[in-house]
Amino acid sequence: TIPPLAQVVGADECVPCSTGETVRYANLDYAASAPALAAVAQTVTNSLSQYASVHRGAGHLSQVTTARYEQAREVIRDFVRARADDAVVFTRGTTDAINLAAHATRGDVVVLDIEHHANLLPWCAPARDGSSRVRVVGACATIDDTLAALEAELAAAPAALLAVTAASNVTGEVLPIGRLASIAHRNGARILIDAAQLVAHRRVSMVGHGIDYLVFSGHKLYAPFGAGVLIGRQDWLDAAEPYLAGGGASASVSFGDTGTDTAIAWHAGPARHEAGSPNVLGAVAIAAACEALDAVGFEHIGLHEELLRARLDDGLATIDGVTELRIFEDSTDRVGIAGFDVDGHTPREVAVFLSERAGIGVRDGKFCAHPLLNRLGYPDGAVRASFGLGTGSGDIDRLVGALATLTTRARAR
Numbered sequence: 501t502i503p504p505l506a507q508v509v510g511a512d513e514c515v516p517c518s519t520g521e522t523v524r525y526a527n528l529d530y531a532a533s534a535p536a537l538a539a540v541a542q543t544v545t546n547s548l549s550q551y552a553s554v555h556r557g558a559g560h561l562s563q564v565t566t567a568r569y570e571q572a573r574e575v576i577r578d579f580v581r582a583r584a585d586d587a588v589v590f591t592r593g594t595t596d597a598i599n600l601a602a603h604a605t606r607g608d609v610v611v612l613d614i615e616h617h618a619n620l621l622p623w624c625a626p627a628r629d630g631s632s633r634v635r636v637v638g639a640c641a642t643i644d645d646t647l648a649a650l651e652a653e654l655a656a657a658p659a660a661l662l663a664v665t666a667a668s669n670v671t672g673e674v675l676p677i678g679r680l681a682s683i684a685h686r687n688g689a690r691i692l693i694d695a696a697q698l699v700a701h702r703r704v705s706m707v708g709h710g711i712d713y714l715v716f717s718g719h720k721l722y723a724p725f726g727a728g729v730l731i732g733r734q735d736w737l738d739a740a741e742p743y744l745a746g747g748g749a750s751a752s753v754s755f756g757d758t759g760t761d762t763a764i765a766w767h768a769g770p771a772r773h774e775a776g777s778p779n780v781l782g783a784v785a786i787a788a789a790c791e792a793l794d795a796v797g798f799e800h801i802g803l804h805e806e807l808l809r810a811r812l813d814d815g816l817a818t819i820d821g822v823t824e825l826r827i828f829e830d831s832t833d834r835v836g837i838a839g840f841d842v843d844g845h846t847p848r849e850v851a852v853f854l855s856e857r858a859g860i861g862v863r864d865g866k867f868c869a870h871p872l873l874n875r876l877g878y879p880d881g882a883v884r885a886s887f888g889l890g891t892g893s894g895d896i897d898r899l900v901g902a903l904a905t906l907t908t909r910a911r912a913r
């Protein structure tokens with residue numbers, strides 16, 4: 501038996517099943533939103549009991565809150581091994597962070613066709629002059645060939661940025677981010693890594709991997725919804741117009757005598773892109789999650805996942821008609837995500853069966869990665885089971901058992 505590696509909130513939730521039993525809810529949907537770690541929930545509760553306005557107040561609680569907010573940046577900076585001159589900008593999540601990066605980027609952007617829409621659509625918006633600037637490269641059957649195709653694309657014409665996911669939200673396959681960064685840099689481009697699906701599972705080192713911009717969301721990192729980060733070079737971010745205009749981003753504002761000659765000076769630093777009252781609790785929660793993951797240790801996280809992954813892959817392989825989705829033939833590392841198809845059943849039927857019959861929560865659909873699902877031959881979508889720190893082998897065994905019941909019943913008809 502493989503027990504959960506850490507305590508998450510809601511782990512005791514029970515649900516009634518169509519069999520008449522009431523069972524513990526098996527959450528196998530961590531890739532969509534991971535449950536909060538108990539340690540993170542505790543930090544959020546503590547912060548709630550002691551907070552006031554951030555940045556603008558001189559009072560004691562304002563100072564405490566401001567210090568917590570700024571401290572959160574430092575914890576996150578250390579967690580991802582960012583450079584001293586990197587800005588940690590708080591956003592609403594990964595989608596928001598990539599929109600900010602798109603706002604701050606001039607020139608062509610190269611992406612793969614396996615990306616989540618969050619790392620495709622922000623780049624598809626036409627540039628100010630109306631020209632398109634996204635260049636989509638199709639992933640190949642192997643990672644090596646895919647890297648070669650990216651290199652060829654970047655060498656063929658200059659690009660400002662290569663924007664790539666670190667781990668697929670459909671298959672869990674991990675991409676070699678260090679090699680991707682080298683390819684971008686030797687062709688004069690910067691690299692943005694969408695680490696939404698990696699940062700809770702593997703150590704990401706901005707310095708070690710040579711990452712220029714890193715983005716991720718709190719709600720996939722065992723923190724609540726509503727906060728994420730863009731981490732990247734301060735001078736590049738300062739060179740861009742503020743992402744959001746408003747209070748907090750502006751250093752001084754005047755309208756002159758006529759009321760028409762507006763003079764606005766914007767702040768430098770992360771505040772430039774964080775107008776409005778910030779999500780302090782979201783920031784504090786992400787920092788608490790980083791500390792909690794460091795306390796568990798990525799060696800243990802990796803091993804726990806590997807054991808569960810093997811159990812899941814072996815279990816799925818025993819069921820006739822279940823096919824796991826894979827992008828690459830040569831990928832060797834996968835986080836706790838399994839996209840799969842069940843022959844003879846729509847993804848929705850499978851997900852509803854798992855929920856109603858066995859109290860198991862999975863995702864079905866096209867996972868905001870339509871180009872990838874279409875290319876893999878699943879235009880009607882697939883099913884996705886995903887797991888993490890609060891998962892034990894009992895959850896995996898229940899999934900495999902329920903899928904076996906579904907497929908056996910179908911064959912008996």
Ligand code: PMP
Pocket residue numbers: 531532592593594595596616618619665667668669694696697717719728868
């Ligand atoms: N990128 C990837 C790889 C994702 O899996 C997701 C979330 N499914 C996102 C980006 C978008 O994250 P968010 O919804 O938190 O903005």
